[in-house]
Amino acid sequence: MRTLLIYSNQSREMEPAAPVGLSYVASAAQAAGHTVKLLDLAFSLNLTGDLAAAIIAFKPDVVGLSIRNIDNVVSQRFVSPQDALREQVAVIRQHARKADGTPVPLVLGGPAISILAERALSLFGADFANVGEGEVAFPALLDALEHGTPLADVPGLCYWQDGVARRNPTVLLPGFDRSGMQNFVPWHNYQKSGGTWPVQSKRGCGMKCSYCAYPLVEGSKLRLRPPGEVVDEIEQVLRDAGPRTFEFVDSTFNTPASHAIEICEEIIRRKVKASFTVMGVNPRDVPPELFPIMKRAGFNSMLISPEAGCDEMLKNFRKGFTMEHVNTCVDRARVSGMKSFWFFMLGGPGETMETAEESIRFAETRLTGRQFLSVFFNGIRILPRTELAEQAIAEGYISADTDLSSGVFYHSPLVSEQALIDRVSLAFSRNPCIVHAADGAITDRQRQLYSWLDKFGVAAPYWRFLPDVLSFPPLHYLRNKFPSGMAVGSP
The missing domain is CATH 3.80.30.20 (tm_1862 like domain)
Known part of the structure; x- marks a missing residue:
């Protein structure tokens, strides 16, 4: 499947944080045989415009949006990315569509999603969310979407079932290797x-x-x-x-x-x-x-x-x-x-x-x-x-x-x-x-x-x-x- 993975974190509380977690997921999806593009918008001066252009050019079958932070955790100077993220989701929904005009699946991941879990589905209007490590879960979800296998078999997956948000148990990897970030991130x-x-x-x-x-x-x-x-x-x-x-x-x-x-x-x-x-x-x-x-x-x-x-x-x-x-x-x-x-x-x-x-x-x-x-x-x-x-x-x-x-x-x-x-x-x-x-x-x-x-x-x-x-x-x-x-x- 043509898979577009998006990193849009522009927080500058300290130094810019590169998308190491998303790179692990991109490497795993690529190794599973999927065509993967990691779109890094951390330094974009026109984030929604660049996002729309990338979707139109790449024509993804699935879009994954990585969310690193819930907010900046500073009470007296509170900053939340949630409104900006919902704006990005609107752009994704507008431009990432199948041949019949319906939206392609939108999957959320990242540290913030592991904390929010199934609440993230309604919070951002997504189809799926991955809780925990994505190297196994995300390729398993792509396989389920491509071949129609049961979503209940995908570890850590949050999804809608009969209008109710469900969450599968997470499974920790016994070990992990290198991120491969240099293959995806300038x-x-x-x-x-x-x-x-x-x-x-x-x-x-x-x-x-x-x-x-x-x-x-x-x-x-x-x-x-x-x-x-x-x-x-x-x-x-x-x-x-x-x-x-x-x-x-x-x-x-x-x-x-x-x-x-x-x-x-x-x-x-x-x-x-x-x-x-x-x-x-x-x-x-x-x-x-x-x-x-x-x-x-x-x-x-x-x-x-x-x-x-x-x-x-x-x-x-x-x-x-x-x-x-x-x-x-x-x-x-x-x-x-x-x-x-x-x-x-x-x-x-x-x-x-x-x-x-x-x-x-x-x-x-x-x-x-x-x-x-x-x-x-x-x-x-x-x-x-x-x-x-x-x-x-x-x-x-x-x-x-x-x-x-x-x-x-x-x-x-x-x-x-x-x-x-x-x-x-x-x-x-x-x-x-x-x-x-x-x-x-x-x-x-x-x-x-x-x-x-x-x-x-x-x-x-x-x-x-x-x-x-x-x-x-x-x-x-x-x-x-x-x-x-x-x-x-x-x-």
């Missing part, structure tokens, strides 16, 4: 915009964080790739696309730490010439040798997500580690010399001004210097089918029929949201390398700077230079004199 636009090449060394997450929907996307069972296969992929991508920086986009790179260390050892043994960064480091498993060997392998930075700086909130979030682990992680990160970006959330269940003060003071006093960057989110997005959603219903914070596909946030009733905003603003004066998540996404000026950094061959990610910028005395003075001024209810 890399130049991503690199000049500060993008990093995504690599998965594992799937699944066995953590029980109360707010997190990651297990809904990849399951709770860890499936590790052999380190040699991971580095094989990196070497192949270097030959084919030549990115400067690879990013390990596992939920946590160091779970287990032994696997991460083996990957680093393989990179060193083969003398791979590239830079690396990592999306997630879990403070629970940071043996003394982890950060030094990451540095030797070429890692220049890492994202670390304790979410809180006090034991009470770590327990409330079900993080599975304590402040003893977090403090050890800080000490070892500092010694490593790598830049690190630390994520915190305020306003969760049980949050008081006292617990919030502990977390903010931790960032003020421990994550100091230009090696560290700390961001505070105020309010926690309540995602469907998470423990936080169940807890919010049990508390009466939301009703059981609340539509969580829209922007619903948890703000602890024990503390003022505005007081938390003001307290984080005060933290700027004590540690310039602290920011509000609500301060804003990447600006046009930053994009221009990223383009210049790319021209000079500087390895991404470029957020690692933000602590140097924030520490520049005139900027530090202006931030203290003119804080963001955010108020509850402001756009």
Whole structure:
């Protein structure tokens, strides 16, 4: 079947995210014998126009639309792509038609769909939605559409049956290989915009964080790739696309730490010439040798997500580690010399001004210097089918029929949201390398700077230079004199 797969994510909360998940699906569909085109609209200046033109030119039998984000999960600066996505669906429905004039099947996929599940069908007006990994499910759906086999046999498929949205059980793959993204995605636009090449060394997450929907996307069972296969992929991508920086986009790179260390050892043994960064480091498993060997392998930075700086909130979030682990992680990160970006959330269940003060003071006093960057989110997005959603219903914070596909946030009733905003603003004066998540996404000026950094061959990610910028005395003075001024209810 002629299969058009669409990636339209233009979010710029940090660096642009390349469509690694959709590339896995495209590779699998192509291997199953289908004619596949991956339409990457991440940098399109006329998204709906380019989408319409591509549909008319390609004449697909099936259209797949990948949806990465439900929204930006920032309460005070809430941005949702849902209206834009519905506009894209309207364009697809208008132009992607069979010979008899009826619309071709529209299939939704991506992380957001694994969270929304069958609700996505009515939300976007689609025929099908894939929950979980698509490498098996999507080719199976194409086979069912082509040959009329039962839809009930397609794992993780959401579909309409007698006017009711149904969902089949998901089946996790026992293992997975390389994405093949270089065969479908032009890399130049991503690199000049500060993008990093995504690599998965594992799937699944066995953590029980109360707010997190990651297990809904990849399951709770860890499936590790052999380190040699991971580095094989990196070497192949270097030959084919030549990115400067690879990013390990596992939920946590160091779970287990032994696997991460083996990957680093393989990179060193083969003398791979590239830079690396990592999306997630879990403070629970940071043996003394982890950060030094990451540095030797070429890692220049890492994202670390304790979410809180006090034991009470770590327990409330079900993080599975304590402040003893977090403090050890800080000490070892500092010694490593790598830049690190630390994520915190305020306003969760049980949050008081006292617990919030502990977390903010931790960032003020421990994550100091230009090696560290700390961001505070105020309010926690309540995602469907998470423990936080169940807890919010049990508390009466939301009703059981609340539509969580829209922007619903948890703000602890024990503390003022505005007081938390003001307290984080005060933290700027004590540690310039602290920011509000609500301060804003990447600006046009930053994009221009990223383009210049790319021209000079500087390895991404470029957020690692933000602590140097924030520490520049005139900027530090202006931030203290003119804080963001955010108020509850402001756009």
